[in-house]
Amino acid sequence: MSGTTPGTNDAARPGEQLPRATGPLMAHDTPPPPRANVFVKELLRGSAVTTILAIVLAMVVGGILIAVTDENVQEAAGYFFSRPADTFVAIWNAVYGGYEALFRGAVFNPRGADFAAQIRPFTNTLGFAAPLIAAGLGVALAFRVGLFNIGARGQMLMGAIFAAFFTFNLDLPMWLHLPTTMLAGIIGGALWGGLVGLIKATTGAHEVILTIMLNYVAYYFLLWMIRTPGLLQREGTNQPISAPTPETAQFPDLLGPAFPALDWGFVIVVLVTLLVWWIIERSSLGMRLRAVGENPHAARAAGISVKRMYIYAMLFAGGLAGLAAMNQIQGSVTTGFSGTIDAGIGFDAITVALLGRSRAWGTFAAGILFGALKAGSFSMQAQGIPVDIVLVVQSLIVLFIAAPPLLRTIFFLPKSDAEKAAKARAKAAKKAVSA
The missing domain is CATH 1.10.3470 (ABC transporter involved in vitamin B12 uptake, BtuC)
Known part of the structure; x- marks a missing residue:
């Protein structure tokens, strides 16, 4: 009978293998992400979402400009600390009134006398668009x-x-x-x-x-x-x-x-x-x-x-x-x-x-x-809103369209593979310089 302790050389016995290590820390066992998550991620990276968000953000900036240039807002801001609600109401009225006029002049005018007058704005839109x-x-x-x-x-x-x-x-x-x-x-x-x-x-x-x-x-x-x-x-x-x-x-x-x-x-x-x-x-x-x-x-x-x-x-x-x-x-x-x-x-x-x-x-x-x-700019101008604000909105749309990383940062959207690769290269270059 040998002096070795039983179990000492179990790992070396022929025909026997240790069980495969598994668990959440093992990278090769990480399950793939659900298809729904992949779809949503790709959708948020897509050009359609970027375009829509660019339009929305440009409209938000346009609304700020409408509020800043409105006389009622400026007047209410003069006594903001005594009655702050008046300023917020004036801002809402200015922005809502401006974009409501834009909709009325470009899509549908519910104030029209008949159906032809109500849909005439949309036909004007198509005429200008041609x-x-x-x-x-x-x-x-x-x-x-x-x-x-x-x-x-x-x-x-x-x-x-x-x-x-x-x-x-x-x-x-x-x-x-x-x-x-x-x-x-x-x-x-x-x-x-x-x-x-x-x-x-x-x-x-x-x-x-x-x-x-x-x-x-x-x-x-x-x-x-x-x-x-x-x-x-x-x-x-x-x-x-x-x-x-x-x-x-x-x-x-x-x-x-x-x-x-x-x-x-x-x-x-x-x-x-x-x-x-x-x-x-x-x-x-x-x-x-x-x-x-x-x-x-x-x-x-x-x-x-x-x-x-x-x-x-x-x-x-x-x-x-x-x-x-x-x-x-x-x-x-x-x-x-x-x-x-x-x-x-x-x-x-x-x-x-x-x-x-x-x-x-x-x-x-x-x-x-x-x-x-x-x-719609003509209806906005009839309410005293500068027509130049529409031009600013158009320019901002192009600016945001041309800068997708800016939009993704503002709306916390997932970065594209190219942006991730560029960030990794920049990080590696920084480490190389510091070393």
Whole structure:
């Protein structure tokens, strides 16, 4: 009988193994998170939630500005410590009254005398949105190809020049005059945008510089034409204004004379949105355009002509801006146009495209939102609220959209994988420096 104590070498006995260690501290035994948690986490990280929160936060800041600039709030704040409730009531009345006026002027007016008067604000929203959507689609399409097109203004102006110069003097029936005028405007904008793509493709010049300069060229070219008799200047006047749009070239009202702001131009914009979506997301040309936008070097290695895609993209973008101009001169401004016919739409289109994430239907929805803000701003202004507050809200929406980490910090949303990786790299670099 050996002198060893029983059990001393149990772990070494052949054929016997210790049981596998388990428990909450073992990483390989940690169960995966529930699918519901993963879904909620991904949803909170998504662009839709970010967009909605950006709009909400911008509205909150806008409400603060409305309260600060309201005279009743300022008066009540003078005796805040004696009767603080008066200040809070005045703040509520100012903010609620402002946004109620915005809703009344953009969506539904319950004070209307009849149903037509009640829904007229929404038709005004759609009417204001049509040119914003068209121009925004042009900017968004260029974004998808990696081009920063800020020349929608110049492309709109050139579209108006082409339409007025080549078609206003034609004597044609409506079924032919209306599409001819619209096509001329689209061609004018497309040629002006395609010029940018051609110069960039052949010389490598940056499209931002090109579009900025061509905006000025188109503007002063239009001013010269509407100031020169025999070109675009209206006969019998020395004012810088064009002739009225011929009746046979104007978009008919979509729902009748009770809704003058909404015409068939909006229907055309809806169809064009569908066409742009199909081209970008479903066609082989769209696949090549998106490939160039993702990585032009890889696209070139795959046999895609990057220069040709640049030209195509700017042709499409300019044509869409030309369509926006046609929504102006064939729908909204038919009594003659001046150098301000673009009405800031060319630059607002950049905001619309950014808010829409450069997607066709996202841009469509963003255009509706900005059309509502524009339509409702008139009702807000009638209550003494500065219209500039609406512009501030629009700018803040873009600011928050462009800074998702700021929104996630404010609303305590989960960070994206890229943000986590960047934070880990920064932490590791800090440790390396301290060591």
